[in-house]
Amino acid sequence: MSPLFVHDADRSQRIGLPEAVFCASKTVDQLAAVLNALLAEGSRALLTRLAPEQHAALSDDLRRRLDYDPISRTAFLGPVAPPPGPPRVAVVTGGTGDQRVAEEAARTLAFHGEAVERHYDVGVAGLWRVLARREALARFPALIACAGMEGALFSVLGGLVPGLVVAVPVCSGYGVADGGRAALSSALASCAPGIVVVNIDNGYGAACAALRALRASAGR
Amino acid sequence: MSPLFVHDADRSQRIGLPEAVFCASKTVDQLAAVLNALLAEGSRALLTRLAPEQHAALSDDLRRRLDYDPISRTAFLGPVAPPPGPPRVAVVTGGTGDQRVAEEAARTLAFHGEAVERHYDVGVAGLWRVLARREALARFPALIACAGMEGALFSVLGGLVPGLVVAVPVCSGYGVADGGRAALSSALASCAPGIVVVNIDNGYGAACAALRALRASAGR
Amino acid sequence: MSPLFVHDADRSQRIGLPEAVFCASKTVDQLAAVLNALLAEGSRALLTRLAPEQHAALSDDLRRRLDYDPISRTAFLGPVAPPPGPPRVAVVTGGTGDQRVAEEAARTLAFHGEAVERHYDVGVAGLWRVLARREALARFPALIACAGMEGALFSVLGGLVPGLVVAVPVCSGYGVADGGRAALSSALASCAPGIVVVNIDNGYGAACAALRALRASAGR
Amino acid sequence: MSPLFVHDADRSQRIGLPEAVFCASKTVDQLAAVLNALLAEGSRALLTRLAPEQHAALSDDLRRRLDYDPISRTAFLGPVAPPPGPPRVAVVTGGTGDQRVAEEAARTLAFHGEAVERHYDVGVAGLWRVLARREALARFPALIACAGMEGALFSVLGGLVPGLVVAVPVCSGYGVADGGRAALSSALASCAPGIVVVNIDNGYGAACAALRALRASAGR
Amino acid sequence: MSPLFVHDADRSQRIGLPEAVFCASKTVDQLAAVLNALLAEGSRALLTRLAPEQHAALSDDLRRRLDYDPISRTAFLGPVAPPPGPPRVAVVTGGTGDQRVAEEAARTLAFHGEAVERHYDVGVAGLWRVLARREALARFPALIACAGMEGALFSVLGGLVPGLVVAVPVCSGYGVADGGRAALSSALASCAPGIVVVNIDNGYGAACAALRALRASAGR
Amino acid sequence: MSPLFVHDADRSQRIGLPEAVFCASKTVDQLAAVLNALLAEGSRALLTRLAPEQHAALSDDLRRRLDYDPISRTAFLGPVAPPPGPPRVAVVTGGTGDQRVAEEAARTLAFHGEAVERHYDVGVAGLWRVLARREALARFPALIACAGMEGALFSVLGGLVPGLVVAVPVCSGYGVADGGRAALSSALASCAPGIVVVNIDNGYGAACAALRALRASAGR
Amino acid sequence: MSPLFVHDADRSQRIGLPEAVFCASKTVDQLAAVLNALLAEGSRALLTRLAPEQHAALSDDLRRRLDYDPISRTAFLGPVAPPPGPPRVAVVTGGTGDQRVAEEAARTLAFHGEAVERHYDVGVAGLWRVLARREALARFPALIACAGMEGALFSVLGGLVPGLVVAVPVCSGYGVADGGRAALSSALASCAPGIVVVNIDNGYGAACAALRALRASAGR
Amino acid sequence: MSPLFVHDADRSQRIGLPEAVFCASKTVDQLAAVLNALLAEGSRALLTRLAPEQHAALSDDLRRRLDYDPISRTAFLGPVAPPPGPPRVAVVTGGTGDQRVAEEAARTLAFHGEAVERHYDVGVAGLWRVLARREALARFPALIACAGMEGALFSVLGGLVPGLVVAVPVCSGYGVADGGRAALSSALASCAPGIVVVNIDNGYGAACAALRALRASAGR
Numbered sequence A, B, C, D, E, F, G, H: 001m002s003p004l005f006v007h008d009a010d011r012s013q014r015i016g017l018p019e020a021v022f023c024a025s026k027t028v029d030q031l032a033a034v035l036n037a038l039l040a041e042g043s044r045a046l047l048t049r050l051a052p053e054q055h056a057a058l059s060d061d062l063r064r065r066l067d068y069d070p071i072s073r074t075a076f077l078g079p080v081a082p083p084p085g086p087p088r089v090a091v092v093t094g095g096t097g098d099q100r101v102a103e104e105a106a107r108t109l110a111f112h113g114e115a116v117e118r119h120y121d122v123g124v125a126g127l128w129r130v131l132a133r134r135e136a137l138a139r140f141p142a143l144i145a146c147a148g149m150e151g152a153l154f155s156v157l158g159g160l161v162p163g164l165v166v167a168v169p170v171c172s173g174y175g176v177a178d179g180g181r182a183a184l185s186s187a188l189a190s191c192a193p194g195i196v197v198v199n200i201d202n203g204y205g206a207a208c209a210a211l212r213a214l215r216a217s218a219g220r
Helices: A011-015 A028-041 A052-057 A060-064 A096-111 A134-138 A152-158 A175-188 A203-219 B011-015 B028-041 B052-057 B060-064 B096-111 B134-138 B152-158 B175-188 B203-218 C011-015 C028-041 C052-057 C060-064 C096-111 C134-138 C152-158 C175-188 C203-218 D011-015 D028-041 D052-057 D060-064 D096-111 D134-138 D152-158 D175-188 D203-218 E011-015 E028-041 E052-057 E060-064 E096-111 E134-138 E152-158 E175-188 E203-218 F011-015 F028-041 F052-057 F060-064 F096-111 F134-138 F152-158 F175-188 F203-218 G011-015 G028-041 G052-057 G060-064 G096-111 G134-138 G152-158 G175-188 G203-218 H011-015 H028-041 H052-057 H060-064 H096-111 H134-138 H152-158 H175-188 H203-218
Strands: A020-022 A045-048 A066-069 A074-077 A089-093 A116-119 A142-147 A164-169 B020-022 B045-048 B066-069 B074-077 B089-093 B116-119 B142-147 B164-169 C020-022 C045-048 C066-069 C074-077 C089-093 C116-119 C142-147 C164-169 D020-022 D045-048 D066-069 D074-077 D089-093 D116-119 D142-147 D164-169 E020-022 E045-048 E066-069 E074-077 E089-093 E116-119 E142-147 E164-169 F020-022 F045-048 F066-069 F074-077 F089-093 F116-119 F142-147 F164-169 G020-022 G045-048 G066-069 G074-077 G089-093 G116-119 G142-147 G164-169 H020-022 H045-048 H066-069 H074-077 H089-093 H116-119 H142-147 H164-169
Touching: A020 A028, A028 A052, A028 A060, A028 A074, A045 A096, A060 A066, A074 A096, A089 A096, A089 A134, A089 A203, A096 A116, A096 A142, A096 A164, A096 A203, A116 A134, A142 A152, A142 A203, A152 A164, A152 A175, A152 G152, A164 A175, A164 A203, A164 B203, A175 C175, A175 G175, A175 H175, A203 B164, B020 B028, B028 B052, B028 B060, B028 B074, B045 B096, B060 B066, B074 B096, B089 B096, B089 B134, B089 B203, B096 B116, B096 B142, B096 B164, B096 B203, B116 B134, B142 B152, B142 B203, B152 B164, B152 B175, B152 C152, B164 B175, B164 B203, B175 C175, B175 D175, B175 G175, C020 C028, C028 C052, C028 C060, C028 C074, C045 C096, C060 C066, C074 C096, C089 C096, C089 C134, C089 C203, C096 C116, C096 C142, C096 C164, C096 C203, C116 C134, C142 C152, C142 C203, C152 C164, C152 C175, C164 C175, C164 C203, C164 D203, C175 E175, C203 D164, D020 D028, D028 D052, D028 D060, D028 D074, D045 D096, D060 D066, D074 D096, D089 D096, D089 D134, D089 D203, D096 D116, D096 D142, D096 D164, D096 D203, D116 D134, D142 D152, D142 D203, D152 D164, D152 D175, D152 E152, D164 D175, D164 D203, D175 E175, D175 F175, E020 E028, E028 E052, E028 E060, E028 E074, E045 E096, E060 E066, E074 E096, E089 E096, E089 E134, E089 E203, E096 E116, E096 E142, E096 E164, E096 E203, E116 E134, E142 E152, E142 E203, E152 E164, E152 E175, E164 E175, E164 E203, E164 F203, E175 H175, E203 F164, F020 F028, F028 F052, F028 F060, F028 F074, F045 F096, F060 F066, F074 F096, F089 F096, F089 F134, F089 F203, F096 F116, F096 F142, F096 F164, F096 F203, F116 F134, F142 F152, F142 F203, F152 F164, F152 F175, F152 H152, F164 F175, F164 F203, F175 G175, F175 H175, G020 G028, G028 G052, G028 G060, G028 G074, G045 G096, G060 G066, G074 G096, G089 G096, G089 G134, G089 G203, G096 G116, G096 G142, G096 G164, G096 G203, G116 G134, G142 G152, G142 G203, G152 G164, G152 G175, G164 G175, G164 G203, G164 H203, G203 H164, H020 H028, H028 H052, H028 H060, H028 H074, H045 H096, H060 H066, H074 H096, H089 H096, H089 H134, H089 H203, H096 H116, H096 H142, H096 H164, H096 H203, H116 H134, H142 H152, H142 H203, H152 H164, H152 H175, H164 H175, H164 H203
Parallel strands: A020 A045, A089 A116, A089 A142, A142 A164, B020 B045, B089 B116, B089 B142, B142 B164, C020 C045, C089 C116, C089 C142, C142 C164, D020 D045, D089 D116, D089 D142, D142 D164, E020 E045, E089 E116, E089 E142, E142 E164, F020 F045, F089 F116, F089 F142, F142 F164, G020 G045, G089 G116, G089 G142, G142 G164, H020 H045, H089 H116, H089 H142, H142 H164
Antiparallel strands: A045 A074, A066 A074, B045 B074, B066 B074, C045 C074, C066 C074, D045 D074, D066 D074, E045 E074, E066 E074, F045 F074, F066 F074, G045 G074, G066 G074, H045 H074, H066 H074
C-alpha cells in the first residue's frame, strides 16, 4: 500500500537538482527496487555512498547499467553528457585522505554537466603549494575545499580568492580530529569572511551548492 | 613597534570584500583606535557586534560619524550608496528571535550595495506561511535563512527553491536548543541538497557568502 | 540463589504492557534461559533487537516457537491475534533508512492488537509527499514519526495534524547526523507544539507510548 | 512590507492548539506589537516565558488585560473558562525546584480548559512518597512528570501507572546535572516502556502533548 | 634497560590491595611477559579484562596456572582461599546486560577473600523486585549496584538502605544510553545522598572501593 | 491540597541520614516555608547551598535560629553536639579554590557528629606537600579529596593510603577545566584502584558517603 | 592547624619556576593572606588572573607593593630586573581579542627575565601580514601564538618557522568558537608538525613552557 | 594534471623537519605511489601509522627498502645514522598500553638523529616508580610523557623536573577514559606550570616538538 520508495519526480523542476539515491543505509534488495523503479520511469539518477560490496552484490544486469567509480563511491544511472564548457568549479584538497570526498563532489558535478579543475594535496603545512596556485584559483566563481585534521586550508583559501568557497570537512585524522569535528568547527569559526560549510564528508552537498550558485546566477 | 591593528587594506581587491571590524571583544579604547586609523586612511568600514553600551561610550565625534543600528548591532563608517537595482537576496526568518541576525545580514548587504527582500516570521509550525511565498522566494539567486530552535525551516526552504540557501542557525531557544546547536546540526544534516551553513548567529558571514556568489557570477 | 531473570509478571496488570525481552546485550544462553522460563510460565512475549545471528543460533525448537521478522528484529513468542479494528496509529518515515525502526513500532503494536497504517518515504526534501497525505494523517489519534538526518519531518508533521505525534529519531546519516543526535535534538527543540520524543531508534518505546495513550483514553 | 509577526491564525483548527506567544527572546516593543495585533484580531492567547521584568515593562493598559502568574511566567490574554470536569491530567514533581515548570504545564492546561491534580515533591530519594500515591496516579490517562537532577522519578512512575507519562527534564542541580542534561538522558534512556519526553523545562510542550492525547481520543 | 613491566610490589602494604593486571590493551606477548614475571616473584595476581581470545592465545602452561572466568573476563593467578565468613557485600544488577560487570566485582572480591550475595535483575521498571529485598539489602555495610540505561536503580537503592552504595554505570543500551553515559550522569546527579560512583563498567574498581571501606573500618 | 514540601521524615531511620535542605533553587518564600515546617515538627536540619543573599533575606527570627557559615554556604537548624571522639575523616584539598567544597563536607560531617582533620593546599604540583603527610593520612578510614583543574591529587592520594578515598571534583579553573569536567573525568578514570567519585562540588554527598561507610562498619 | 596556603618554596629549585599565585578563585581575604605570607618570607611572586576589582579591593599598602597591569591581569610582587639580552621569544596574535592572553605570556616572561618581541594582529584572513614577517619570526627559538576563532594561525606559523611554537587557543568568538574550543581542537589537530598546545587562555603556561625550553637548552 | 602527492620538498629547510608520510588514510596504491615518488627524488622519509596489513600489502621491492617496526607502526625509507651523542630526550610512560605511542616518538627521534632514554611503566598509582627516577629525569632538556586513563603522570612529572615536558595523551582505557579524552583534558588543565600537549596518540608530533626545542636552542 505504502511504497517504500516515493520518487520526488519534480524535484528537478523545483530546485534544479534531480533526486539522488543515498545508498549507505539501504539493503541490496532496497537498492535494486529503487533502481528498477527509476529504470521503469526512464529517469537518470546519481547514486552516492554506494560501497563496492553493495555494487558487487547487485545483479549483473543492474551493474551493467551503472557507471560506477569506487573511489568516490558514486554511480551514474543513464547517460552523462560531457560538460559543454571549461571548468567553472575548482576542487581543492589538503591531503591524500581528502580525495574520496573531493571525487564525490567532482562526480556529482560531472553528472550535472559541470567540469571541475582539481587542485589536490595543497595543505597548509606547505603553504607555498596553495600560494603558487592563487591566481589560478582566484578565477573560479565557486571552489570546493576538502580538508580534514584542523582544516586551516579553509581560512587560507577564503582569504585568497573572491569566489564562493564551500568547505567540506573531511573525516580523517585521529584524537580530537576524529570524525572530522575539528575541521568542521574550524570551517564554521573561520576568520575569513563568507566561507560556507556542508556536513562532514558531504562532497555531494558541496557540489549541489555550487550548482545552485552557478545556475541561479546564470538564470538572471 | 607592533601596532595592535594591522589593516588588511587590500582585502577588498583580493576577495572582493573590505575588512570589517568585529567589535565584540574590543575595549572602547581599542575601538576608538581602530576607527581613528580607518578615518586617517579615509577608509569606509562596516562594524559588527557593536553593543549599544560600546556605541554609547564612544566620543561624540566618533558617534556622529557612524550610522548605527541597535537591532543588528552594526554601524557604517563612511557613505553607503543606495542599491543600484532590485533585491537579489531574500532574507527569511522563522520567528521574532531571529530578526537581529537577519538584520545583521541585511545591513551587511546594504553596506556592499545590495538590497534585500525580507520574509520574516514564516516558521515551519505554520507551514502555509512559507508555502504562500514559494513563488516569490524561488526567484532569488541567493537566500539567507535565519532560524533557531530545531531549524526545520532550512530543509523546507531548501526543498522549495533553486537558489543558493545560506542557513544561519540562531542562538535562541532553551534546553537542547540552547546556544543554537540544535539548529546548527539540523542545517548541516539537512535532507535538502545543497544547503550551506555558516556559524551560529553569523548574519555577517551569510551576507558575505551571498556577495561572493553574486559577484563571482557577475564577473564571468 | 539469585536467578538471572526475574520476570516482572504483573507488569501487564500494573501498566497495561507485558514485559518485553530486549535481546541486544544477551548471550544465546541467556536468551534460551529467558525463553524457556517464559514458556514454562505459559507467557506470551515480544522480543526486540533480536539479531539474525542470535536468532539463527537458537535451538530449532525455540526458533520454531518464534514468529521472527528480520527487518524489525522482533519476534513473537505465543499467539498474536489479528487486530480487532481499523488502524488507530499511523507510522510515518522520512526515508528508506528509517524503515527498520518503523517496523519495530508496527510489530510492537501488532503484538498488542493494534493495526497500523504505513506512510513511508515522505521526507521533507519533497514536501508534497507529506502534504498530499495531510488529511489522511489528520484522522489518527496517534502517529509515530521515524526520521534520521535533521528530523525536519517531526516539526512539519506536528504542524499539520492534531493527533499525538511520537517522534523517533533514527540513527542514520553521517557527520553531525551520526548516531541520530541531530534528529534527536531537532525533535526535542521542535517549534511545533506538543511533539513528544523517545530514545534514538526506539520504535518499541514509541509503540508503547501510543498504546498508553490509546488504552488510557479507552478506559475512561 | 514584511510584518514581524505573522499570526498562524488557523493553527487551532489544524492541530487543535492555538498559537502561543513565546516571550523569552522578544523585546518589550516586540511583545507590545504582538499583543496589540492579537487584541485587534480579538484573539485569546497564552503567553509563556514572560519574565517579571518584561511584564512590568508593558504599558498599564496591556498589563491590565493579562492574567499573569510570576511562578510559571505565563499570562492569559482573554477570558479563560473554568474546566468543565474533574482533572484528567496529573502533574507530578520531584522537588521544589521543579515547581515553576510544573506550573507552566498546569497553566497551559488551564488555558485550554483542562484541570490538573498536583502531586508535588514526591522525589525518589523518599520512595514512599510516590508509592503512597500509586493508586491515585494510576487513574489518570495522562501524567506530566517534572524532575531535575538524575530524573529517576520518570522511570519509577512509568513502572507504576498505565497512563501516558510525559517526562519534562528540569534544569536544576549542578555539576553533571547542570542544564538538565542528566535528567534528559535519563528520561530518554528509561527502562520503563512508553515514557515520552519533551525538551528541558518545556512545561508548555508537555501540556500540549497531553491535550493532543486527550482530544484525539475524545474525538474518536 | 627500561623493563616494560615494573611491578608495584609493595602496593599491597601501602593501600591494602595488590596490583592487578589490566589486560585489555596488552598483546599476548606482553601478557606472557607479565605473567612470567609474577610467577618468578611467586606473586598472586588478579587479571581483569582478559578476553577469551587473549586467554586462548596464551601457552598451555600459562593457561593451566590461571583460574579463568569468561563472563567476568577475570583470571586468578595463584591460590584463592574460600571467604572466611558470610557475605559482607551485596552485588545488585538492573538487568541481564549488567551481569558481566557485576561478576567482575564479585570475582575481585573473591580474590581478596570476601564473599558476596547476588541480587540480580531487580531493575526499577518492576519496582517490587527491589522493594521485596529491601530488608535483606539493608543489612549490608557495602553494596555494589550495576545498571545501564538510565540507572534509576542507583537512586532507588540509595534511598532504601544505609550501607555504602557504590554505583557502577554499565555500558549497555543504545541512543543516549550508548556507552553508559546516561547511567553515569544519573549516578553522579542522584538525589539519594551519599551514593558514590566509579567509571563505566568498572566492576573491579567498585570491589576495591568496597574492600577499602571494609578493611579500613575493620582496622580501627 | 498538595503541599510543596513533603518531609521525608523517616529517612534517618531508613538510611541513617536525615533529609537535608538543598537551598540553591528555592525562593526565600519557599525556604521560609520549609524552615517553619521543620521548626513546627521540632526537626533538626542541615541546609546546603544557602547563598549569603538568601540567608540575609530571611526574617530575623529565622536567621537567629540558624548557625550559618558563609564559606561552605551551610546552616544548621537546631543543636549540634560536639563530636564524641577524634577525627575519623580527613578532608584534603589541592588549592585555595577547593576550600568552599571541603568546608561543605566538613560542616556536613560536623552536623552528623563527626570531627574532621583538614589537610589543605597540598596539590600535586608541589608533590612533597602530600608526601610529607602520607603517614598521617594513611591512618584515616575515610578521606575526602577536593580538587579542581586536572584532579591529579585523586590518583596520587589513592596510591598512597588504604582508606576509602571519596573524590570531589571542584568547579574551578578555566578552558578545559571549566565547570570541573576535567577533574571529574580524571577522578573516574583514575589508575589508583578503588577511588570513588561524587558529583562536581558535592561536598555534602562526599560527607554522606563517608558517614555511610563509617556507620555501616560500626553497626556490624 | 592546617594553613590555607602552603607555599611550594623550593619549586624554583626543582623546576626552575617559582610558584605563581592564581587569583581567579580567591577572595580578597585569601589574596591578602597569601601576599602577606609571601612578604613575610621575602619572596618575589607573579600574580595571574588578578581582576581589576580584586586589585582595587586590596589595602593601599598591598596595592603599593604590586606592579599591576590591567590588560594582562598580572601583578609583580617584588623587584623585576630588565631582561639581560635581546628577545628570545616572539609573541604572535591573530587579532585584537587575543591581546590580553598574549600580554599574560609577555608579562610572565618579563617576570622571569626574558624580553619578548610582539607581532600582533597578523591573522590568517590577511595572510600577507604573517608572510611579511616570516624571516623575522624564523629567528626565534620559541614562539607563543595566541589565536581564537578557528586558530588557523597555528598551522600557518608552524609551517613557516623552525622554532618551538606554543599554541594558546583564545576564548573569543561565538557559536562553535565559543569558549575557545574550536581553536583548541584546531591547535591539537594541526597538520604542521611539532606544534604544542596549552589550555585555552593560558598565556602564563605558554610562557612557562618557553622558559623550560630556553633554560633547559641553556643548561646543557 | 593535478598530482595526488605534492612533495613539500623544502620543508626541511623551512622548519628543520622533512615531510613525513601519514599512512593511516592511504590505500596501498596511494602508498606505493608516494614511496616511488620519494625514491625517484632520492629522498629519505619517515612513514607513520603504517599498519602491518598495509606493510604486508606492499610489493616485495618496496618492503625491502623499508625499515619497519610493527609496534610503533613506523618505517624508515633510506639510511638512518646512529645518534651522534648521548640521549637528550627521555620518553616516559605510565603503563604497558602507552608503549606503542612512546615508540612512535622514539623512532621519530631516531630518524632525526636523536637517541632517547626510555623510562616505561612508571604510572602514578605506584608513585615510588617515578620518584626513584627523579634525578635521572631532571637532567633532560626535553621529556615526552605518554599516559592514558587519567594522565596524572603529566602533572607529577611536570612538578618534578625543569625540562620541557611534552604530554601525549594516549587512547587507552574505557568509559570516560575512552578515546584518550580524560588524559587530554588532564594534560591541558594540569596544575604543573609549563606542560605542553599534543594530540591524542601523537607520538610523532611530540618528537617533532622536542626536535624543534633542541635544534632551535642549538642554533643560537
